Amino acid sequence: MVLSPQLARKRFGNEVRRQRDLAGITQTQLGRRANLSQAFIGAIERGEKAPKRDKVVLVDAALNTKESLLSLWDSLFSPNGLSAYYRDIAVLEREASEIREYRLCALPGLLQTEEYARAFIRVGRPAASSEQVEEAVRARIGRQSVLDAEKSHTIYALVLDEAVLRHVVGDPEIMARQLERLLAVARQPNVSVQVIPYGTRNHPGLDGSFLLITVPERGQVVYTETRASGTPVEDSATTNDYARVFGDLRGAALPGEASQDYIRKIMEEYAR
Structure with a gap:
C-alpha cells in the first residue's frame, strides 16, 4: 500500500527510533556514529523530514540493522519499485x-x-x-x-x-x-x-x-x-x-x- 508522504515519514521515523532504542543509544550518539546532527536525527524520528537514501545508508550502518532500514525506506518512498x-x-x-x-x-x-x-x-x-x-x-x-x-x-x-x-x-x-x-x-x-x-x-x-x-x-x-x-x-x-x-x-x-x-x-x- 502506498502511504501519504506524512504517514510514510512517520512510519520511517518510528522505525528509526525503535532501532535506536534497541541499540541503547541516544540521538546524539547515533548522530555521531552516522556523522549527522542530533537535530537531523530528531527530525527524522518525529516524521518531520524524509532523509535522502544516502543518509539512510549511514544510519542503517550506524545501527547495524543489516539494511532493514534501507529496505523500509525503499518500500515507503519508492513504492513503484524504482529507487x-x-x-x-x-x-x-x-x-x-x-x-x-x-x-x-x-x-x-x-x-x-x-x-x-x-x-x-x-x-x-x-x-x-x-x-x-x-x-x-x-x-x-x-x-x-x-x-x-x-x-x-x-x-x-x-x-x-x-x-x-x-x-x-x-x-x-x-x-x-x-x-x-x-x-x-x-x-x-x-x-x-x-x-x-x-x-x-x-x-x-x-x-x-x-x-x-x-x-x-x-x-x-x-x-x-x-x-x-x-x-x-x-x-x-x-x-x-x-x-x-x-x-x-x-x-x-x-x-x-x-x-x-x-x-x-x-x-x-x-x-x-
Missing part, C-alpha cells in the same frame, strides 16, 4: 531519442531477464522481503518497453566490458538465458552492442559505468550512480566529456558482429 533517485532517469529514458550506455560490471536493467534481475536484486538487497524484490523486478522489466523494436524510435548503443559477461549472476543456466536475450536484442535495428575483451590495452572505461541520454529539446544528460544514490548532470562540459569517452569505448570494443560472436561463445560455455 527514488532513478525515477527521473526512467522518465528521460522514455523521452530519449538516443541512449548510450557503458557497463563495467553488470548488465543494464534495460536488457536484464526477469531471473537475472531477481538474482541481482536479491544479492544486492539481502534484507528485502520477497514482495519488495518482486516489485523491483517488475519495475525494472517495465522500463524495457523503451527498446521495443515495433514501437520505439530510441537508438540504444551499449558497450560492455567482458567482466559483465563473466560475472555469474544466479547460476550458469540463468547466465546462458540472459546472454541469449542480449543477443536477441542486439539484432534489433535500433540497438548496437559491443564488447571490450579482457586484455584490451589502455581501457578507457575503468573508472566506472555511466548512462548518456539525449532528449529532444533538452540535450544530453549523463547519469552515474553508487549503491546509495544517483547523479544526473546536464552541464555541457561534463556531457561532452562523457560523449568523448563513449566514443573511445566504442573504438576500443570489438565491432558489432564480432561482439555478437564473442557473446555467443561465452553463452555456449555457460550452456555446457
Whole structure:
C-alpha cells in the first residue's frame, strides 16, 4: 500500500527510533556514529523530514540493522519499485531519442531477464522481503518497453566490458538465458552492442559505468550512480566529456558482429 508522504515519514521515523532504542543509544550518539546532527536525527524520528537514501545508508550502518532500514525506506518512498533517485532517469529514458550506455560490471536493467534481475536484486538487497524484490523486478522489466523494436524510435548503443559477461549472476543456466536475450536484442535495428575483451590495452572505461541520454529539446544528460544514490548532470562540459569517452569505448570494443560472436561463445560455455 502506498502511504501519504506524512504517514510514510512517520512510519520511517518510528522505525528509526525503535532501532535506536534497541541499540541503547541516544540521538546524539547515533548522530555521531552516522556523522549527522542530533537535530537531523530528531527530525527524522518525529516524521518531520524524509532523509535522502544516502543518509539512510549511514544510519542503517550506524545501527547495524543489516539494511532493514534501507529496505523500509525503499518500500515507503519508492513504492513503484524504482529507487527514488532513478525515477527521473526512467522518465528521460522514455523521452530519449538516443541512449548510450557503458557497463563495467553488470548488465543494464534495460536488457536484464526477469531471473537475472531477481538474482541481482536479491544479492544486492539481502534484507528485502520477497514482495519488495518482486516489485523491483517488475519495475525494472517495465522500463524495457523503451527498446521495443515495433514501437520505439530510441537508438540504444551499449558497450560492455567482458567482466559483465563473466560475472555469474544466479547460476550458469540463468547466465546462458540472459546472454541469449542480449543477443536477441542486439539484432534489433535500433540497438548496437559491443564488447571490450579482457586484455584490451589502455581501457578507457575503468573508472566506472555511466548512462548518456539525449532528449529532444533538452540535450544530453549523463547519469552515474553508487549503491546509495544517483547523479544526473546536464552541464555541457561534463556531457561532452562523457560523449568523448563513449566514443573511445566504442573504438576500443570489438565491432558489432564480432561482439555478437564473442557473446555467443561465452553463452555456449555457460550452456555446457
